[in-house]
Amino acid sequence: MLEIQKKLTNTFYVILSLPATAMGFALSVQISALSWILTSKYGLEIHDVGLVWAAGPIAGILGQIIFGVISDKVWFWGGRRRPFIIIGGVLASLALLALPNIDVISSTLGFNGNLGVAIAVALSLDLAINVGFNPTRSIIADVTPEGVERTKGYTWMQTISGTFGVLAYVIGAVWDNYVLIYTGAVLVFILSIFPAFFIEEPRKLGGEEEQKGSVKTKTNWLEIFNDIRPLWGFLLYAVYAITARLMNAKPNKYMIYFTIVITLYFILEALLKKSGNANKIEKGRIEFRKVLAAHSFTWIGVQTMFVYMFAYVQYKVYGYTDGSAIPENVNIEMGHVVSISFLILNAVGAILPAFVLEPVARKIGRVRTHAISITTMAFGYAGMLFFGFSPIVIYILMAVLGIGWASTISLPFAIMSQKVEQSKMGLYMGLFNLSVVLPQLVASFGVGEAVSAAQDKSLIFVIATVTLAVSAVLWFTIKDNDEKGLQNEN
Secondary structure (H helix, E strand, C coil): CCHHHHCCCHHHHHHHHHHHHHHHHHHHHHHHHHHHHHHHCCCCCHHHHHHHHHHHHHHHHHHHHHHHHHHHHCCECCECCHHHHHHHHHHHHHHHHHHHHHHHHHHHHCCCCCHHHHHHHHHHHHHHHHHHHHHHHHHHHHHCCCCHHHHHHHHHHHHHHHHHHHHHHHHHHHCCHHHHHHHHHHHHHHHHHHHHHCCCCCCCCCCHHHHHCCCCCCCCHHHHHHHCHHHHHHHHHHHHHHHHHHCCCCCCHHHHHHHHHHHHHHHHHHHHCCCCCCCHHHHHHHHHHHHHHHHHHHHHHHHHHHHHHHHHHHHHHCCCCCCCCCCHHHHHHHHHHHHHHHHHHHHHHHHHHHHHHHHHHHHHCHHHHHHHHHHHHHHHHHHHHHHCCCHHHHHHHHHHHHHHHHHHCCHHHHHHHCCCCHHHHHHHHHHHHHHHHHHHHHHHHHHHHHHHHCCCCCHHHHHHHHHHHHHHHHHHCCCCCCHHHHHHCC
16 A cells, blocks of 8 residues: 555545546536537437437436446455446547547448447447446545545545536637547546556455344345435436326326425435434434435536526526527527536536535534535525526626535535445445436426426526525434544544
């Protein structure tokens, strides 16, 4: 083990953050360039592009859980996470290189048309990112002790990854998406392979010895399904919405009400559940369900902003309604407003975790820091609702929202990782990802229907404000099982 890892120096935390940075950069390239290149270069129709993107959440649901479970149980190439980080990074690099060359691949293989190869390449990129993402987050929990150092690991992860994410948007804006794609292919390869030589993984994870002496040593999938009870309503709605969309059926309002009732019931159940005399593992699972409930409401609001921000700017700032004829120069201007808004959001999200949130968490605890950050985000959304009628005000409010965004993509990983069995970290990282992906599907389908039907697009930030306020309340009910320890270490 290198001295920098033994002493947990800042240099080691930077290196430890690089695999997650690689996957995050690949995702940034995908967001920035995939739809553009499929439509502009290969002439895919919008519904074809939508088909490609629809596979992303499914890859996230299945891929992260499956590869998380596998990485918990194997050991080769000198690690349990290392092989999947390397394989995911190499595949993602190759998929990025293939994007601008889909026509060459099609002609080489003798195919007529690019759609099939385009979908195959895009899905390969999605799969590669999901192969790598879970292990890049799990390895941080594997090699850092619980408490301050683990929090530091995840906040540094977001600061380094977020900085490169902002760089991706800058490269695309200053040069073009081709430069971004090729730069991404090189960076993803280097940032995935390079850290493998400097990070030594433990051969045994915490809790493995206890598990050997326990009656239950195997993964019980029924128990796992039970662990995600707070997400059952989201899961039911996602399945219903996707099925209805494929069948071109109109949404059934009673089905929507039913799923809302189920969601509220199981979330209240999770909050009211007392650990009592439960053992350590069962107490952790009870707290894990509460984390899922709180985090899921965060992502409904966040995804609503991501998906429908353009519609809000179009309606509230420039006064155009659905179906309006918008001059090209105004369209470009609106695009700039949205792009700058998200650039500000991500810049704040990159700076704050390591330099602000981690020191604050040392003083008052991770959960309290995160709950306050989410509360700030709820107020930011309310500000957008009442005052966000000009670009300047929007930019200021996006900086405020960046506080909650910085916390959302860093602290929950540290909080969650202390609730679950260390020997099943890959599995629980995959399950935790469901509290992101399923609400994203709800925002894409359910919120999309509501926003589309509403004449006043302010509904976007009504939904975002309410869901973030609910999330903040839920976070304040969660115990930080190492909060006192954090304070004593100072």
